[in-house]
Amino acid sequence: MEKKTVKKTSKKAPVEKKNLEPIVLQTLRGMKDILPEEQSYWEQVRRVSERLARDYGFSRIDLPSVEFSNLYVRTIGEGTDVIDKEMYNFTTRGGDKVALRPEFTAGICRSFIQHGMNVLSKPVKLFSTGPVYRYDRPQEGRYREHYQANFDAFGEQDPILDAQMIQIAHRFMQCLGIKAVQIQINSIGCPTCRKDYLNLLVNYFDSKKNKLCQDCKRRLETNPLRILDCKEDKCVQVAVTAPQSVDHLCEECHVHFKTLLEYLDELDLPYTINPHLVRGLDYYTKTVFEIWSGSEEGKKFSLGGGGRYDKLLKNLGGEDTPAIGFAVGIERLIIEMKRVQARPYKPMKPRVFLAQLGNMAKKKSLRLFSELEKNGILIAESFGRGSLKSQLKVANKLGVEFTLILGQKEALDGTVIVKNMTTGVQETVSMDKLFDMIKRKLKADNVVVYHNGEHDTHGV
């Protein structure tokens, strides 16, 4: 057998071969590993989102992370930051211009049309979750790759759907233990009434042009709605007295909004009408909303948002289909969960540990483990360890209630030692009685006190 001298590896110069660039052992900027210790939060979000999706009648759909760039450009709109500054665009080897999805809705609309979902009974409710990508400057709660949970409903224009969507978003937060949220809501009308409103707005801002910041002077040309959303002091001043879209809705949009508010009142959902809420994507019509974290004072940030996009399907070449949707940012939910000390998901912990000693027992223990697993007994092990002592240490740290000890002697006799980790009492039982005994003991459930009085509080 050849002996190898194991060279000490260093993360600085991992590759010694010539002509190879050193591997950078680091995530890309704005991208993050979701490590095991974080998973209890993620699991909780997954469980809540999947349950709500099911309960509110949404079918799951999973789409590629990559689509033709122009799908996003056409839906989200040129002139938006998402498209102009934040898209992960690239060209494939075949020459296709594609992009990593910056959001879900565009792809879902594409899929809806492509697969003729317009023939399904309405509303067609679709739930999706996964990573989305924006090439942005990372900071807390903002990553270049981040996860969203996304809900869309197609084919129903009744504002009751708007109300239900907001209800789901709100329930989502509640179920995660995030109680203090604000629902911000606005209506930006349909293309018809928005056109008139925009004229009014442009006239208004034009008359106060010299009081606006540089960006907003530009926005006057490109995207006047966004001036309402500007955080510059002077622009805020000007925007306060600007005409509001809710005051200039056409009859239909007005009724829609009014009815929605009635539904929300009926649901006892507290909302704030925010005439400056405009959202950064061009496809919205009528209802737009966001869910903000936090109470009155303190920092607020958007946990999720969405709105109606009644014209988008038609614009993409599909049948004229009203639709509404929203997305929540999972990383942001988790930040908020931690802030309010919400409970993450607690996975089942093994209550039995299997220790082995000696070659023969080691072989047998592999099978025994598997038999226990097949019998639904969640069990831990540390097969790689040699000494019984070190295995018991692990067992102790895991906080199990029983340890099964399988040694040379037991392996020969067809028995196993069952050790109560609380009392230290142990007994030898024959293999064929083992499963019943374990099950009985675990059901007894009277073992809660640890022998040093300490509770294992691996909460996270």
Add this chain to the structure above:
RNA sequence: GCGAGUAUCGUCUAUCGGUAAGACAUCGGUUUGUGGUACCGAGAAGCUGGGUUCAACUCCCAGUACUCGCCCCA
């Protein structure tokens, strides 16, 4: 895209222009088939690249990453 700050073992934190220290965690041991404590031991770090210097982890510059603010958004 703009502005500010930060960068030392896996984590947290020291020190120093001249050999980088500790705590937690990890692994091993304290007579070999028995866990909590204690004791002993081991492994483990100066983000990268330049410059100043006899000498740089320390000072300077650049890059990178992270954090914060703005923009925007989830």
